[in-house]
Amino acid sequence: MTATVTLPIRPKPERTLFDVAVEQFNIAADVIGLDDDLRRILSECKRELIVHFPVEMDDGSVQVFTGYRVHHNLAAGPGKGGIRYHPDVTLDEVKALAMWMTWKCAVVGLPYGGAKGGVKVDPKQLSQNELQNLTRRYTTEISALIGPYSDIPAPDVNTNPQIMAWIMDTYSMHHGGVAVPAVVTGKPIQLGGSEGRNEATGRGVVFAIEEAAKVMGLDLTSATAVVQGFGNAGSTVARLLTELGCRVVGVSDSHGGIWNSRGLDIAAVLEHKRRTGSVINFPDAEAVSNEELLELPCDILVPAALENQITEENASRIKARLIAEAANGPTTPEADQILYDRGVVLLPDIYANAGGVTVSYFEWVQSLQHFYWTEQEVNDRLKAIMTRSFRAIHAMAERYHVHMRTAALALAIQRVAEITRLRGIYP
Ligand code: GLU
Numbered sequence: 164m165t166a167t168v169t170l171p172i173r174p175k176p177e178r179t180l181f182d183v184a185v186e187q188f189n190i191a192a193d194v195i196g197l198d199d200d201l202r203r204i205l206s207e208c209k210r211e212l213i214v215h216f217p218v219e220m221d222d223g224s225v226q227v228f229t230g231y232r233v234h235h236n237l238a239a240g241p242g243k244g245g246i247r248y249h250p251d252v253t254l255d256e257v258k259a260l261a262m263w264m265t266w267k268c269a270v271v272g273l274p275y276g277g278a279k280g281g282v283k284v285d286p287k288q289l290s291q292n293e294l295q296n297l298t299r300r301y302t303t304e305i306s307a308l309i310g311p312y313s314d315i316p317a318p319d320v321n322t323n324p325q326i327m328a329w330i331m332d333t334y335s336m337h338h339g340g341v342a343v344p345a346v347v348t349g350k351p352i353q354l355g356g357s358e359g360r361n362e363a364t365g366r367g368v369v370f371a372i373e374e375a376a377k378v379m380g381l382d383l384t385s386a387t388a389v390v391q392g393f394g395n396a397g398s399t400v401a402r403l404l405t406e407l408g409c410r411v412v413g414v415s416d417s418h419g420g421i422w423n424s425r426g427l428d429i430a431a432v433l434e435h436k437r438r439t440g441s442v443i444n445f446p447d448a449e450a451v452s453n454e455e456l457l458e459l460p461c462d463i464l465v466p467a468a469l470e471n472q473i474t475e476e477n478a479s480r481i482k483a484r485l486i487a488e489a490a491n492g493p494t495t496p497e498a499d500q501i502l503y504d505r506g507v508v509l510l511p512d513i514y515a516n517a518g519g520v521t522v523s524y525f526e527w528v529q530s531l532q533h534f535y536w537t538e539q540e541v542n543d544r545l546k547a548i549m550t551r552s553f554r555a556i557h558a559m560a561e562r563y564h565v566h567m568r569t570a571a572l573a574l575a576i577q578r579v580a581e582i583t584r585l586r587g588i589y590p
Pocket of ligand 1: 245246267319516517520
């Protein structure tokens with residue numbers, strides 16, 4: 164007699180960020196008819212390093228931290244991608260971000276593969292000394308991977324030029340002490356950093372917005388904008404949009420948002436944040452939550468914070484005509500489709516925020532040659548790349564009748580697939 168087996172009802176597994184990255188990849192791979200072999204290769208990360216390491220804290224205690232460095236694909240060149248310090252960092256998130264770096268570098272034509280790193284930590288809880296100890300030990304732990312011709316880190320969420328300086332110094336000390344500036348980008352200028360790198364992500368986003376505005380017939384001198392996130396990228400976008408004559412009516416940071424329909428004085432908001440540590444409680448503005456901020460009436464919305472902000476839940480309530488993703492991964496695939504169906508133009512992360520890694524590439528080239536460019540040269544070259552890439556992505560979107568994310572991914576995947584095909588499979 165057979166026993167009756169009651170099958171447990173399994174909860175639907177939650178979709179992770181890497182699942183989202185693979186889903187986006189498959190949508191674009193279908194559009195270009197990518198073959199199954201290349202699909203299998205490109206939908207995995209090549210290497211995933213997890214490290215657990217002790218750091219001595221100021222009070223003499225020892226804490227153990229977890230860090231990651233992932234290489235998604237190195238077909239086009241050394242791995243490139245930032246390092247983020249955030250309490251919610253996971254291996255899955257870093258894998259998604261590494262895959263997006265592969266596509267980002269390819270879509271703007273940089274000779275790099277995709278990499279990303281992260282440490283699970285809230286750096287705001289650490290002293291400068293603890294931050295330095297953590298950074299130096301993490302650099303040591305991932306030293307099997309990084310190098311000027313193998314994998315070149317850069318800043319990302321909560322990391323900055325000082326942290327890049329410690330990475331550069333630690334790597335250099337492991338290699339005889341002579342400075343190896345090309346091992347990392349986003350360094351202070353005095354150590355071989357590039358003019359314009361600090362602002363590059365935000366400046367690139369604004370170049371992308373200018374290109375999109377031209378084809379949409381959107382006049383930036385009378386447009387309104389909302390920026391979610393007021394870190395390096397978000398604050399630079401807000402400032403540069405204001406310089407173009409745009410009215411920035413809302414901004415936010417992790418503490419909350421502020422709104423003034425007549426436009427915010429961005430220089431004053433920057434000063435307020437410098438003084439108080441946040442944009443909230445800025446006089447002459449109303450308080451809004453980060454969720455409400457996304458739905459404010461405006462022409463241009465710039466998500467410049469973290470992943471998963473625009474979803475199927477809120478996409479239909481977004482009022483902006485143009486969305487430029489300064490953050491990585493702020494929009495889910497369902498939201499992409501809803502926005503596209505509503506005629507909202509979305510400049511995807513892998514293109515819109517590629518200004519950062521583009522100027523990182525300029526910095527790497529300068530560091531390797533010890534031959535430095537002016538800020539004007541950097542900005543002009545960045546503009547040329549952002550403009551050229553917009554046209555290529557836009558043409559792809561028109562040709563295949565797809566939204567800009569799928570178009571950008573299709574272009575990037577095509578390029579990486581072609582390099583992979585030409586190189587062949589070893590052995
Ligand atoms: N972290 C930035 C990004 O997500 C910059 C990476 C780089 O410059 O290598 O694109």
